Structure formats: structure tokens, C-alpha cells
Amino acid sequence: MPPGEFAGGIEVRLDELLAARGMTLTELSYRVEVTIANLSILKTGKGRAIRFSTLTRLCEVLDCQPGDLLRYSAAGE
Amino acid sequence: MGPSLRGSLLLLFLSFFDVYLGGDLSRNDKGVVSVSVSPGRNRVPAVVAGNRWFGRLHVIVVLMLIGSGLAVLGGLLTTVVLALQSGRHVDYGFPGLWPAQDKVDLEQGLTPGTQVVRTMVELTAFNAGDRPALTALFVLTWLPTTLTAFLALFWLSRITLPGGFGDNVLFSVRTVTLLRRIGKVLVIGSLAAVALDFAAKTAAAHILLQGAYAIPGTIVSPFFALAAGTGAYVVAEVIRRGLEMLDDLQGTI
Numbered sequence A: 001m002p003p004g005e006f007a008g009g010i011e012v013r014l015d016e017l018l019a020a021r022g023m024t025l026t027e028l029s030y031r032v033e034v035t036i037a038n039l040s041i042l043k044t045g046k047g048r049a050i051r052f053s054t055l056t057r058l059c060e061v062l063d064c065q066p067g068d069l070l071r072y073s074a075a076g077e
Numbered sequence B: 001m002g003p004s005l006r007g008s009l010l011l012l013f014l015s016f017f018d019v020y021l022g023g024d025l026s027r028n029d030k031g032v033v034s035v036s037v038s039p040g041r042n043r044v045p046a047v048v049a050g051n052r053w054f055g056r057l058h059v060i061v062v063l064m065l066i067g068s069g070l071a072v073l074g075g076l077l078t079t080v081v082l083a084l085q086s087g088r089h090v091d092y093g094f095p096g097l098w099p100a101q102d103k104v105d106l107e108q109g110l111t112p113g114t115q116v117v118r119t120m121v122e123l124t125a126f127n128a129g130d131r132p133a134l135t136a137l138f139v140l141t142w143l144p145t146t147l148t149a150f151l152a153l154f155w156l157s158r159i160t161l162p163g164g165f166g167d168n169v170l171f172s173v174r175t176v177t178l179l180r181r182i183g184k185v186l187v188i189g190s191l192a193a194v195a196l197d198f199a200a201k202t203a204a205a206h207i208l209l210q211g212a213y214a215i216p217g218t219i220v221s222p223f224f225a226l227a228a229g230t231g232a233y234v235v236a237e238v239i240r241r242g243l244e245m246l247d248d249l250q251g252t253i
Helices: A014-021 A025-032 A036-043 A052-062 B003-020 B038-042 B052-084 B128-159 B173-208 B220-250
Strands: A009-012 A070-073 B024-027 B033-036 B094-097 B123-125
Touching (some): A014 A052, B094 B173, B173 B220
């Protein structure tokens, strides 16, 4: 594997948390003040990075810890 | 030296510092000059007269492109004349040849007391019997250089196109690709031009002169083209890294 590339990745478990709380993506978007497009990017794992401020607002609104929202998945999982 | 003169000299020196080293220069009410370096170095230089200067730059690049196009046409025209001229009436020849032996009478052209230290004679010669070979060799002396300049200016004019004033158009993968292309053509073209000029002039010297030796050709202008090509590669790499950073920044949510 070339240096700087990783086999695994970070999953953002927005779908599961939203389903558990009965919240829609539109409502989450309104409450955390992040556009639906950007939340979709996060959800699909296409985001390059997440600001601490965004993570803080997501945890506040979803009433969870960063570890509940993010999960490391090794290659092939 | 009076205090006011000393102060002026100090300010002059510090102005140099301000302009060339990116320092930040300021003078308070009591006339005390203070300097800070880091804020000035991080400051983005102000754009002069908006984007108008970029439009003017495009006009200059296009004029240079037209000039290099005319140089190509002039070279082609000279080549055609060289190829078609008869042996009786010769106007054009193979330029830049250095004869092994020369006799030049300079006594008439010197002021009293002047001595000739060294002479260098450069010939333009032609032999109708070797016309096809001389024409082909003549093409090798000018075409690589002018074609290199023309292509580099053509791609440079694509970068400075009026439609490319927007940040996203100018600071883009397209610009990186064009700059790399310019760098490649300048580096390879200038080296090829030197090699072909050397080979062509040496071959022509062996055809036209007795006791001919290798002629190095023009070295100076290819050196500048080589430097400009390397510079284009450096600028392309700077923009590429900037694009990577921008990509990271835009992907941050």
C-alpha cells in the first residue's frame, strides 16, 4: 500500500442514530445548522474531515458521544 | 551625520526590508520606526487595479504569440527562398558558420591606437550544389526554437484567456495541466533546439568549409527557456498542492 493511503476507513453512523431517535435528516440539518447536502456527504462517507464544532453540535442534537457517531471499519468489513 | 539624515537612511534601508523581505514597517507619532516580519509575510499581496492587469497580461501574451507566429512564417519563407534560389543570384545562405581560417583586414575600420585582440568571423554561406541538404539543415537551426516558443506562448495564452479570470477557473487542474505542458515543451524543446542547432551547424560547416570543426550554436536563449520551463513546473506544483489543500478544506464539514 502506498504511504499516506489507508485500507480501512471511518464510518459515520448517522442513519442508525437518526432511526433510533425517529429524526429525519431534514430536521437534523435544521438543528445542527449543516446543509442536507453536507450531511449526505458525511453519511455516505465521502467527507474528507469533520470540524469539532460540527461534531459537537451533532452530539448535542443526537444526545450521543463521538464514539457512537463514528466507527472505524477495517478493509473488507 | 545629523539625526534627521540618519533617520532617513534608516527608513530607506527599512523600506528595502519592507519591499523585498516582506516585513511590516510602521512609524509612530514620535517618529520611532518599528518592524514586524511574520504578519507581513503571511499577508496576501493586494491586487493592483482589480483584474484589469490580467487582461493586459493576456494582450501582451497574445502579441508575443503573434510575434512568434510571424517568426515561424519568416523562417518558413527564408527556407523556401533558400531552397528555390538559383546558383547565379544568391541572397540567402546558411548562417552562423565559423571558418577555421580567416583573413580580415580591419586596419581601415579602427581608430588610431586601437589594437585587435581577438577576431571571430561568422559566415553566411551557400552552395547551390548542396541545396537540399543545406535547406534541411537550415530548418533544424530555427524551427525547434521558434516552435517551442510558439507552443509555450499558445498554452500560456490559454491560461490568461479572459474567461479564466475567475478564481476557480484560474486555480484549477486545467491550469496545472497547461503549466506542466509549457514546462515540458520548454525543457525538452530548448534541449532539443541546442542539440539540433549544434548538429545542423556542424554538418553544414563540414559541407561548406574546409577544415571545419564543431560549432556549438546558440546556448544563451535555450538556457533562459530551460529556466522558464523549470519555473513553469514549479508553479504547476505549487498550484497542485494548493488544489489538494482546497480539496481538503472544501471536504471539511
